[in-house]
Amino acid sequence: MSLRPIGREEVRRLIEAGAQLAEVLPAEEYGDEHLPGAIHLPLKSLGPDSAAVLDRSRPVIVYCWDSL
Amino acid sequence: MGFDVYDYTAGKADWISVGWETERAEGVPREARDAMVDDFETCSPDDDAAGLVERVDRPGSVLVVNAEGILLGRVGPHQLHDGAPGATAEEVMHPGPPTVRPFEPLEPLLERMTKAKVTEMAVTSTEGRLIGLVRREARPGPPP
Numbered sequence: 200m201s202l203r204p205i206g207r208e209e210v211r212r213l214i215e216a217g218a219q220l221a222e223v224l225p226a227e228e229y230g231d232e233h234l235p236g237a238i239h240l241p242l243k244s245l246g247p248d249s250a251a252v253l254d255r256s257r258p259v260i261v262y263c264w265d266s267l
Numbered sequence: 268m269g270f271d272v273y274d275y276t277a278g279k280a281d282w283i284s285v286g287w288e289t290e291r292a293e294g295v296p297r298e299a300r301d302a303m304v305d306d307f308e309t310c311s312p313d314d315d316a317a318g319l320v321e322r323v324d325r326p327g328s329v330l331v332v333n334a335e336g337i338l339l340g341r342v343g344p345h346q347l348h349d350g351a352p353g354a355t356a357e358e359v360m361h362p363g364p365p366t367v368r369p370f371e372p373l374e375p376l377l378e379r380m381t382k383a384k385v386t387e388m389a390v391t392s393t394e395g396r397l398i399g400l401v402r403r404e405a406r407p408g409p410p411p
Contacts, residue, residue: 207275210273235290236290258270259273261272
């Protein structure tokens with residue numbers, strides 16, 4: 200698995216090309232607001248079971264609140 | 268896991284800070300971005316400060332932004348009064364004004380502005396780009 204850092208312009212480009220968005224913040228923060236179409240994939244419970252909702256044929260973009 | 272995974276490192280804060288669309292729940296507390304206005308004056312750093320007199324005459328001040336839209340400072344009546352003849356906006360401005368991000372909780376912000384007797388607060392992106400202004404007369408209410 201490769202993990203490549205990207206900026207928001209590339210996020211937009213990848214989404215338009217069919218990428219999946221996944222927010223790793225806790226449920227409350229995800230529920231308050233998230234990027235359009237993002238699914239909730241909390242970091243604490245990330246694993247093969249939780250990742251099963253993802254489509255393996257499409258790239259995945261993960262994001263948190265910020266880089267800190 | 269066999270995926271191509273990308274990390275949007277700047278995250279949700281970055282996305283919100285440039286005003287891009289999100290899916291937001293109803294009933295969340297209002298933030299600076301819900302009350303900000305765009306009817307304010309700006310100028311370039313190399314603008315002639317003397318030419319700003321009429322624009323600063325109205326309540327408030329003129330915000331100095333560079334070619335990338337980054338907020339550099341403010342020019343108000345005090346700065347014009349103290350500036351030398353022929354000075355530029357950058358030379359007279361009050362540099363590095365306080366700013367908040369669009370997702371700053373609105374009600375506490377307005378309380379702080381009231382206590383500090385601040386009438387306007389610039390709202391900037393995570394890169395420092397000016398995107399709006401919150402005025403103290405903004406009143407929190409039901410979220411949009």
